Amino acid sequence: MTIYTTDRLTVRMWTDSPADVKRLDDIMSREEVTRWLPGAVPPAADLVPRYRAHSEPDPTLGVWAIEERESGVVAGTILLKRLPNGDDEVEVGWHLHPDMWGRGYATEAARGALERAWAAGIGEVYALTFPDNHPSQAVCRRIGMSHIGQTDRWYGVQAELFRVERAL
Secondary structure (H helix, E strand, O other), rough: OOOEEOOOOOOOOOOOOOHHHHHHHHHOOHHHOOOOOOOOOHHHHHHHHHHHHHHOOOOEEEEEEEEEEEOOOEEEEEEEOOOOOOOOOOOEEEOOOOHHHOOOOOHHHHHHHHHHHHHHOOOOOEEEEEEHHHOOOHHEEEEEEEEEEEEEEOOOOOEEEEEEEOOO
């Protein structure tokens, strides 16, 4: 199921297909990806249902596959989900396969996620990065986010906090 498209990407639900599970496993088994994630990463077969569950009860939100439109190759994951504190704060984030880095896909997918948030009436969106994750911080800046400072509020690890508000 397609969630949204951009010039070069289709953002869609993750499926239980062997191809999706294999690609997600390839992404999430790479140290250069997981070093930026707090905690252990479960097997891909367990992640797919968790990712789909983020779209229930609010289909505006989710954790979705980023697919190159031309090739059909899954580049990674884009997320637009509530932060884990029970409030209404929403986070945008991305995890791309290293063979897809440097193509602007994180920026393009994140811009699409923000457009989705704004269309749903969400007023502000946050992003969290590890302090030394300079590439993701650059994506935050490219999508118009402002650096707020450091926090350990949501995931129990020190993170750089970024925020963007919907333009009125």
